[in-house]
Amino acid sequence: MTTATATATATTRATQRLTGGQAVVCTLEAHGVEVAFGIPGVHTLAIYDALVDSGIDHILGRHEQGVGFMADGYARASGKPGVALIITGPGVTNVATAVGEAYTESTPLLVIASAEERRWLRRMAGNYHDITDQIGVMRPITGYAAEATAAEQIPGLVGEAFRSMAVGRSRPAYVEIPRDLLEQESAFEIAPALPVSKPGPAPDAIAGAVAAIEAASRVVIYAGGGAVSSGASASLVALAERLGAPVVTSQLGKGAIPEDHPLSLGNLWERGNAVGDLLAAADLALVFGSKLGVAETESMAMPLPRHMIRVDIDPTEVGRHYPPTQTIVADARLTAEALAAALRTAGISKQGWSAEDIARVKAAALAGSWGAENAPYLEALRRAIPRDGILVGDTTMMTYLAARRYPVYAPRTWLVPTGYLTLGFALPAALGAKVAKPATPVVAMVGDGGFQFTMHELATAMQFKLPVPIVIFNDSTYTAVKMDQAMKYDRRYLGVDLVNPDFVQLAAAYGMPAVRAESPEALEAAVTAALGRDLPTIIDVPIAWQY
Ligand SMILES: Cc1ncc(C[n+]2csc(CCOP(=O)(O)OP(=O)(O)O)c2C)c(N)n1
Ligand SMILES: [Mg+2]
DSSP: OOHHHHHHHHSTTSEEEEEHHHHHHHHHHHTTOOEEEEOOOGGGHHHHHHHHTSSOEEEEOSSHHHHHHHHHHHHHHHSSOEEEEEOTTHHHHHHHHHHHHHHHTTOOEEEEEEEOOTTTTTSOOSOTTOOSOHHHHHGGGOSEEEEOSSGGGHHHHHHHHHHHHHHSSOOOEEEEEEHHHHHSEEEEEOOOOOOOOOOOOOHHHHHHHHHHHHHOSSEEEEEOHHHHHTTOHHHHHHHHHHHTOOEEEOSTTTTSSOTTSTTBOTTOOOTTSHHHHHHHTOSEEEEESOOOOTTTTTTTTSOOOSOEEEEOSOTTTTTSSSOOSEEEOSOHHHHHHHHHHHHHHHTOOOOOSOHHHHHHHHHHHHHTSSOGGGHHHHHHHHHHSOTTOEEEEOSSHHHHHHHHHSOOOSTTSEEOOOSSOOTTOHHHHHHHHHHHOTTSOEEEEEEHHHHHHHGGGHHHHHHTTOOOEEEEEEOSBOHHHHHHHHHHSTTOOOSOBOOOOOHHHHHHHHTOOEEEOOSHHHHHHHHHHHHTSSSOEEEEEEOOOOO
């Protein structure tokens, strides 16, 4: 440790002289940051110089979009903020796409970026990385965006960024610091991280919910991303068991209940299917941490009962799309806990649906669902990945299919882009998840198209020896798009057929093991073998789709 960094860390309250870069690193340490993802440039070298002597590990990416997805995957897998260190101008515009993804899926991703020296800032003076309004790129895609105008502000702004991600709904945060402030020395006081408590439900809200549940005869539960990110799973399952209530989830809500639990209906609702019939027969829905979004509900076609209690930490989401009869603006875990406890105290329980009823509904929904021809590949993956193993999906047919047909058993083990739907998310996000959980098996699942959006991060995987099997479902096609051209545009194809490199040979260039798996059995064996290695492995799986 440099004297300055060591001193600042040990005696957080004392005033001392540090560079702005050292102040950044000391504040990250004070907030428990163990790893940062980034790519340096001359503007951020004061941060990097302070990192050399810190206890924070640095994972070097190959492109800032990959860096952002790595930090996002780290955050989703661990529940802790992911930190990205980014340079002025092109670094910021490159990472913006990953920040947009994190925004739609409520991930705590912190981007710390340099900016031009204050005397050239926003002037287009012919300086390196000139940009007119850098923070303006970030404002619409972050929950918190701030720029330092004086060095002394640095610890406060970074601390506030952490608080913003912890206090309510997590959203990405952005702090921008001009290069001259990072390089100059000033007097700093690094405050320790403040404890943050999530808002719990008001007692009268719980009493109201208990009364509504008591009056209802058939209750269903819908769990969204907020149920997973708040850690509500255990109390949600207890609640479901007490009420005999089937649990349907959104894609982001997968893992809120183990999908082999007799009350789980997974993410299986589709327009007109048996899950919809069950939902329509309920007289009360408890919705935890979901906006009941347009895609998940097929533009509000999901037949939820009119009586609905919606729990959401974000007051702007709690009434979205389906008007509730009661709203509880509070943390999903705290609310599920309070509700389960209140029902226990009041001695209220219900028969609801039987396990047999639910099993029948589930079987009917699966039998009528699309894509059965490739389902054996997902069954093979599920056999190869242990219950607590993490599957990171890209924007590809297999991920859409997996949302229905790949059972998830634990929270934070299913990481997918569902909102912004960026191609190229999965490989870097899986690397970030592996950094967060080195002892947990992590598998990336990509299409041949999406893989090529961020395949440069194979170098990162090798450099840091991140043993992630990368399963490429390869149809040499942008199938998700081609299917729509087939169905809506009379098979007038354009821009959807790909000429790809040989991915097995590509792996060889990186010194990475690779194999072609031509059947579900071969895939299972390849993933099992890859999970036993200490290097990443490419598994190229030729497939076709019926359409
Ligand atoms: C950054 C970005 N560009 C374009 C798209 C539009 N898009 C959605 S799916 C898709 C095809 C993906 O192809 P591939 O990864 O091979 O998966 P497949 O659909 O073939 O399973 C495209 C181009 C997107 N989602 N993201
Ligand atoms: Mg494809």
